[in-house]
Amino acid sequence: MDEIAIGIDLGTSYSCVSIIENGAPLVIPNALGERTHASVVSFLEDGKVLVGNGAKRNIITNAESTVYSAKRLIGRYYFSDEVRKAQAVMPYKIVEGENNSVRIQIRESLYSLPEISALVLKEMKAIVEKHVGHSVSKAVVTVPAYFNDNQRQATKDAGRIAGLEVLRILNEPTAAALSYGFGKDLSQRIAVYDLGGGTFDMSILEIGNDVFEVLSTAGDTYLGGDDFDDRIMTWLGDRFLSETGIDLRLNKYCLQMLKEAAEKAKIDVGRDGVANIHVEAICQDPSGNRLDLIATLQESEFNRMMMDLVQRTFKVCDEALQSARMAASDLDAVILVGGPTRLPIVRTSVKHYFQKDPMTGIDPDEVVAMGAALQARSLLESKGEHFLLDVTPLTLRVGTVGGYTDSMIEKNTPIPIERSKTYTTNRDAQEKVKIQVYQGESNKSAECELLGEFEFSGFRVAERGDVRIEVTFEIDPNGIVNVTAADLETGQQTTCAIRLNSGLSEKMIQAAQAKNAATVLSDGAAA
Amino acid sequence: MSYADSSAVDGPFEIEAVALAQIMDELDYFQILKLAPVATPAEIKLAYYRESRIYHPDRFYRLADGELRDSISRIYKRINEAYVCLRDDIRRTKYLADIGGPMRQSKLRFVEASEQEMKKEKELEVGVTPQGRKFYLAGLQDFAGQRFAAAERNFKMALTYEPGNANYKTKRDEATKLIK
Structure with missing residues (x-):
């Protein structure tokens, strides 16, 4: 049996899996022939877990035990805005775990976010195993380019929990560019416009035959297709409220029906130019009459609602072009990635912004998984067929006095890279040096994401008041930050990969692995 | 094809990589990228691609020899560091002055001190x-x-x-x- 490695696009809304067959990436469909799978995990009464498009149908009927959009929460702190927002709209229970972490409560059990994503990965793995007829254990998993260290680390943990050796955490736009340019001997500068379910990324690359150099990347982890749905929900909800006096958004069940209707309307408008919305018996009025939700959404109205969201993506594009020191006219091609890029308003606006027709013939839902499969094969065989020269999306910083930070490694620096800083224990008998590591573009620590806090102790007690400690910050090829420290005089070295407080300990990961392995995936028949 | 057939690592390459990792701290960025100090931006990019094709860690992902893999990883991080400095005109000018001066040995890596000096100089000017x-x-x-x-x-x-x-x-x- 041939050793293979799989490429997984673990999306906010949908996931996709690919392997290399006969030298080319191939998307593997599930038993029902579906090529993309809703990133939805539904915990069934019989203890089995249903993942994918079948589970998505359970969001309404089995709302409290069905988790979706977990990617919006992975690697976030419990006190973050994103978690607050999710608590208001998600029908499943989001609770606080130890050290500011987030847990999902399903009946009596608590799940960390990596455990939820691991169930999606388990399904992807199972789809491939069924196709090839043997077990697989190695994978490349993609993440938005703009993901920070916490989010990347949590995604890597998810892979391990699912029993996968994660060969690489790969940036989605880079994967798409690889899929586009692989084996074509191109000499081009391209933009990848990646509008997903929950995040927007823009990367600019220079392709020189087998070398794929990311010149810059920029993004918004709070902007995606979900926000388009939200707009339609508001529009529908307001109309219904003014017609009937009932606010559908106050009831989580009605809210889910509304969300489903909004998503469908978005797709219909994109395809047909108009959406006829009709949800029967969405709620009851005070006297017990069942009310239907009926509305017609025209494309012009839809476009008006979405225009500012689309404009927000171009602010990000401006930033990426500026970082790459380029103008839109310098680009040879524009590649669209992500389901929402199928919308005419997005395509037209992109064309207008770049003064260029975006590439056709690339499937925006599958191109990332295919690129991941190419990279997985490349790492497995280590033959140097292509080289990805990627960058870190966010500036790495260390805390200084008074709530400020110093830049250590600037955003858009090629990775892997390292940088050292020498700390001095300048007070007599100071035993500890506390170091806080952040990512972000502000010099104020409160406006950056905290990656971790370390106290280096156990060094010599400085009688003369002068111990010099060299701390080395490394960003590895996954975009994950590692920190090591050494006493410059004794050469004593302590190594610790940054493990953020709310991250999972080795012990927790092992327990989660056992739990994941024991979980039986439902084939949907029982649902 | 198994890894043993791969041409990524042969005897001479291994000797070169180990030697380079050892003397790396004595080299300036132009030497790291095998460039003349008068290199044009296009030549710098070309050299970066050339050295990436040789030392990119992905080629050595499956290398059993951990020590050699670490050496290669250190070299590649230095290649990236060199490229980041030399591709930027302002940094490159400052770096050339640094390594051309009496403090050359301590200025081979364009680090904190150099950046703080740049900031200070800018302040002094204005x-x-x-x-x-x-x-x-x-x-x-x-x-x-x-x-x-x-x-x-x-x-x-x-x-x-x-x-x-x-x-x-x-x-x-x-x-x-x-x-x-």
């Missing part, structure tokens, strides 16, 4: 007092608008706040010369 900066910037505007007498007045005012600022003096003298 000024360290609010009033000095204000008159200096007004002077620059006058200068650009060819109002040289006004520019001279502003530079002189700036100098009353920062009498030691060499840049202010240079600018004042330039303005004085241009007054008809």
